Amino acid sequence: MDQSGRPSERESEAALPNKSAVPVSLVTIKAACSQCSLHELCISEGLGKEELAKLDSLVGARRKLKRQQNLYRAGDPFEALYAVRTGFFKTDVLLEDGRDQVTGFQMAGEILGMDGIGTEAHSCNAVALEDSEVCVIPFAQLEQLSREIQALQRNFHKVMSRELVRDQSLMMLLGTMRAEERLAAFLLNMSQRFTARGYSPAEFHLRMTREEIGSYLGLKLETVSRAFSRFQEEGLIAVQQKHIRLLDGEGLKRLLNARPR
Amino acid sequence: MDQSGRPSERESEAALPNKSAVPVSLVTIKAACSQCSLHELCISEGLGKEELAKLDSLVGARRKLKRQQNLYRAGDPFEALYAVRTGFFKTDVLLEDGRDQVTGFQMAGEILGMDGIGTEAHSCNAVALEDSEVCVIPFAQLEQLSREIQALQRNFHKVMSRELVRDQSLMMLLGTMRAEERLAAFLLNMSQRFTARGYSPAEFHLRMTREEIGSYLGLKLETVSRAFSRFQEEGLIAVQQKHIRLLDGEGLKRLLNARPR
DNA sequence: CGCGCCTTTGAAGGAGCTCAATTTAGGTGG
DNA sequence: CCACCTAAATTGAGCTCCTTCAAAGGCGCG
Numbered sequence: 001m002d003q004s005g006r007p008s009e010r011e012s013e014a015a016l017p018n019k020s021a022v023p024v025s026l027v028t029i030k031a032a033c034s035q036c037s038l039h040e041l042c043i044s045e046g047l048g049k050e051e052l053a054k055l056d057s058l059v060g061a062r063r064k065l066k067r068q069q070n071l072y073r074a075g076d077p078f079e080a081l082y083a084v085r086t087g088f089f090k091t092d093v094l095l096e097d098g099r100d101q102v103t104g105f106q107m108a109g110e111i112l113g114m115d116g117i118g119t120e121a122h123s124c125n126a127v128a129l130e131d132s133e134v135c136v137i138p139f140a141q142l143e144q145l146s147r148e149i150q151a152l153q154r155n156f157h158k159v160m161s162r163e164l165v166r167d168q169s170l171m172m173l174l175g176t177m178r179a180e181e182r183l184a185a186f187l188l189n190m191s192q193r194f195t196a197r198g199y200s201p202a203e204f205h206l207r208m209t210r211e212e213i214g215s216y217l218g219l220k221l222e223t224v225s226r227a228f229s230r231f232q233e234e235g236l237i238a239v240q241q242k243h244i245r246l247l248d249g250e251g252l253k254r255l256l257n258a259r260p261r
Numbered sequence: 262m263d264q265s266g267r268p269s270e271r272e273s274e275a276a277l278p279n280k281s282a283v284p285v286s287l288v289t290i291k292a293a294c295s296q297c298s299l300h301e302l303c304i305s306e307g308l309g310k311e312e313l314a315k316l317d318s319l320v321g322a323r324r325k326l327k328r329q330q331n332l333y334r335a336g337d338p339f340e341a342l343y344a345v346r347t348g349f350f351k352t353d354v355l356l357e358d359g360r361d362q363v364t365g366f367q368m369a370g371e372i373l374g375m376d377g378i379g380t381e382a383h384s385c386n387a388v389a390l391e392d393s394e395v396c397v398i399p400f401a402q403l404e405q406l407s408r409e410i411q412a413l414q415r416n417f418h419k420v421m422s423r424e425l426v427r428d429q430s431l432m433m434l435l436g437t438m439r440a441e442e443r444l445a446a447f448l449l450n451m452s453q454r455f456t457a458r459g460y461s462p463a464e465f466h467l468r469m470t471r472e473e474i475g476s477y478l479g480l481k482l483e484t485v486s487r488a489f490s491r492f493q494e495e496g497l498i499a500v501q502q503k504h505i506r507l508l509d510g511e512g513l514k515r516l517l518n519a520r521p522r
Numbered sequence: 523c524g525c526g527c528c529t530t531t532g533a534a535g536g537a538g539c540t541c542a543a544t545t546t547a548g549g550t551g552g
Numbered sequence: 553c554c555a556c557c558t559a560a561a562t563t564g565a566g567c568t569c570c571t572t573c574a575a576a577g578g579c580g581c582g
Contacts, residue, residue, distance in 0.1 A: 093429050097518050101436045103429050115429065117422035124429060143415065147408045154404065160421045161378030167428035168354050168364050168376065168385060174435035175362045175479035179538065210561060218436035223538055225562055241547070241561075257358050440570070471529065481571055486530055502529075502579070 032056035032135070041109030041196065042083050043137075043155050051149050058145055059083075061136040071112060071126040071134060078116025080138045084108050087132020088207040091115075091124045092215070102216040104166075105129075105208065108197055111159050113139075129207040174218045177256075182217040183227040184255040187237065191246055202249070206242045293317035293396070302370030302457065303344050304398075304416050312410050319406055320344075322397040332373060332387040332395060339377025341399045345369050348393020349468040352376075352385045353476070363477040365427075366390075366469060369458055372420050374400075390468040435479045438517075443478040444488040445516040448498065452507055463510070467503040 033044040034052040044055055062085065065071060071082060074094060089106040103124060106112055116122040117139065146153035173182050195201040206213070210228075211221040219227075231237045236252055238245040246252065294305040295313040305316055323346065326332060332343060335355060350367040364385060367373055377383040378400065407414035434443050456462040467474070471489075472482040480488075492498045497513055499506040507513065 093433055095433065095437070095518075099433075099437045101433050103432055114422055115425050118419045118426055119423075123426045143411070143418070147411070147414065150404070150408070153408065157404070157421075158379045160418075160425070161375055162380075163425055164376050164421070164428065165379055165384045167425065167432070171364055171428070171431055171435060172354055172356065172360075172362050174432060175476070176356070176360045209559090215436070220539060221561080222540085222563085225560095226538090229562070257356075470527090482529080483531085483572085484570060486528095487570095490530070 032059050036085070036135075038083075038085065038109040043111060043152070043159055045155055047149070047151050047155075051151065054145060054149065055152065058141045059135050059137055063134050063136055065128040065132045065134070067128055067130050069128050071128065072116075072122045073125050074122055076116075076122045078113070078120050078122055078139065080136050081111055081113040081142065082126075082134040082136060084110050084112065085133040085135055088129045089126055089132065090129055090208060090212060090216075091126050093124045100215065101218075102208075102212050103170075105216065107193060111163075114160055114163060129212075179217075179219055179223050180227050180230065181256055182219065183213075183224060183231070184236075184252040186213065186217060187244065187246065188249070188252055188256070190244075191249070202246045204244055206244060293320050297346070299344075299346065299370040304372060304413070304420055306416055308410070308412050308416075312412065315406060315410065316413065319402045320396050320398055324395050324397055326389040326393045326395070328389055328391050330389050332389065333377075333383045334386050335383055337377075337383045339374070339381050339383055339400065341397050342372055342374040342403065343387075343395040343397060345371050345373065346394040346396055348395075349390045350387055350393065351390055351469060351473060351477075352387050354385045361476070362479075363469075363473050365431075366477065368454060372424075375421055375424060390473075440478075440480055440484050441488050441491065442517055443480065444474075444485060444492070445497075445513040447474065447478060448505065448507065449510070449513055449517070451505075452510070463507045465505055467505060 033039065033042070033047075033055045034049070036042065036044070039045065044052060047055065063071075063082070065087070071089065084106050086108060089112060090102050091104045091106070091112070092100050092102045094100045106126075112126050112134070113122065115124050142152075142156065146156055173185055177185065190204060190206070191201050194204045208216075209221070210224045213219075214221045214224045217224070228237070228239045231252075232239050234251070236246075236248045236255075238247060294300065294303070294308075294316045295310070297303065297305070300306065305313060308316065324332075324343070326348070332350065345367050347369060350373060351363050352365045352367070352373065353361050353363045355361045367387075373387050373395070374383065376385050403413075403417065407417055434446055438446065451465060451467070452462050455465045469477075470482070471485045474480075475482045475485040478485065489498070489500045492513075493500050495512070497507075497509045497516075499508055
């Protein structure tokens with residue numbers, strides 16, 4: 001895995017164009033927030049030098065996870081938040097009867113673990129979908145520091161609030177959209193998030209299976225697969241397994257807004 | 262409307278049993294958190310006397326809303342959180358194409374407005390479903406005070422986190438459950454929340470229409486109506502318009518866990 | 523008392539699910 | 553390096569549950 005502070009790309013993706021535009025040389029070794037290239041995406045956004053230094057002393061620890069390894073499980077005592085440094089995660093919730101649902105996918109700069117604050121125990125599972133690394137942010141210390149640093153407090157509140165708004169969109173998706181709209185929304189969202197991280201807006205590698213996408217979108221994997229095929233037939237995208245190219249982003253957007261069903 | 266600090270009940274509900282168990286005499290006039298009977302449900306939970314006094318000075322203002330009046334609208338600048346004091350609210354999100362979805366129902370003691378923190382503007386509409394009253398909590402001041410009072414900071418974080426967990430459950434519901442399961446989950450949730458507020462667990466008045474329930478559950482109003490009828494045929498509940506009696510709570514719960522579809 | 527909104531109920535249609543078979547990709551070991 | 557193996561993805565056919573469209577009944581409010 002590279003140490004550039006960017007999310008690592010797997011072998012198969014080396015061939016992607018536009019990827020070479022990302023500087024792979026900036027080596028960030030043991031540095032913390034003050035040195036982190038994800039700075040402006042993360043909870044450290046907008047902090048001054050001194051403040052960053054304080055945050056550094058808090059966030060010392062890192063944790064590496066192999067593909068398929070759990071960062072935490074539902075029921076685990078809540079102690080810390082985690083900032084994704086490299087890699088890709090999913091969170092999922094398990095029902096008593098065995099049904100489960102993916103509730104989110106997290107990439108570099110995004111925060112995991114906030115579900116645990118309310119009850120002091122995690123309510124979902126967080127699993128690495130590829131080899132990944134997170135910054136461990138002990139929560140008690142974060143709260144303390146955010147009592148001292150107003151900007152940090154504000155950032156943290158914003159991160160939580162944005163998560164609430166994200167959830168609203170997902171409810172909207174699950175409650176009102178049909179299959180192809182859901183998938184279009186999903187692809188556009190992925191594209192937008194990859195773009196924000198310096199990757200190509202139009203070409204990316206999905207880390208999750210069709211089943212996981214389906215679970216997230218409230219669809220069966222076959223339905224996801226069929227929708228991918230349909231999009232391809234219509235020239236909206238090019239699909240090759242997990243490798244996706246968006247050929248007509250506008251077309252996808254039109255799919256979203258056009259249907260007052 | 263009564264001034265007991267409990268959510269007001271409409272005329273038609275005066276006849277409900279168990280309701281008389283709620284003391285209606287405790288008159289809270291202009292008092293704030295320190296005097297509020299919703300104390301232990303709200304953001305003031307667990308605070309000491311002095312701390313409550315500080316919170317009081319912050320929460321001075323109240324706002325009354327008539328049925329169907331907006332507390333705020335999507336796009337409104339974000340300035341404050343609102344604690345429901347009496348009444349009943351819904352929040353909903355509107356899509357460009359006209360589709361909308363109810364994202365939540367809020368009752369006494371619950372906090373509205375957290376969606377606005379991230380972007381400094383509200384992302385949804387909040388509408389009173391009956392004549393209601395809220396405590397206005399200016400957010401900048403709340404942040405400041407929560408830098409001073411650790412317990413307040415913690416409470417606020419817990420409230421937000423619980424909202425995230427609530428959203429997870431709703432996603433689960435929208436993503437994996439069939440119509441009757443969704444409605445059963447909804448009824449049990451309502452019952453549980455009314456119970457926590459001192460009302461009967463088995464008998465309550467729904468403030469929202471079938472359409473709003475359907476919107477919340479990702480179903481059409483006809484489907485909601487049919488499910489109600491089916492539950493009644495099966496002896497699980499007694500429905501008379503918006504007035505619901507749960508006759509077999511266990512039966513409803515069984516509906517939820519039994520189906521690994 | 524009458525009007526409008528909400529609710530209920532029926533019948534037909536369709537989107538997505540289930541079940542099943544086949545293909546493909548990626549990893550493993552001979 | 554190729555054969556093998558397993559997990560993932562694709563595709564088809566039939567079915568189910570929910571939606572759509574429609575009509576009628578009931579409650580509450582002015």
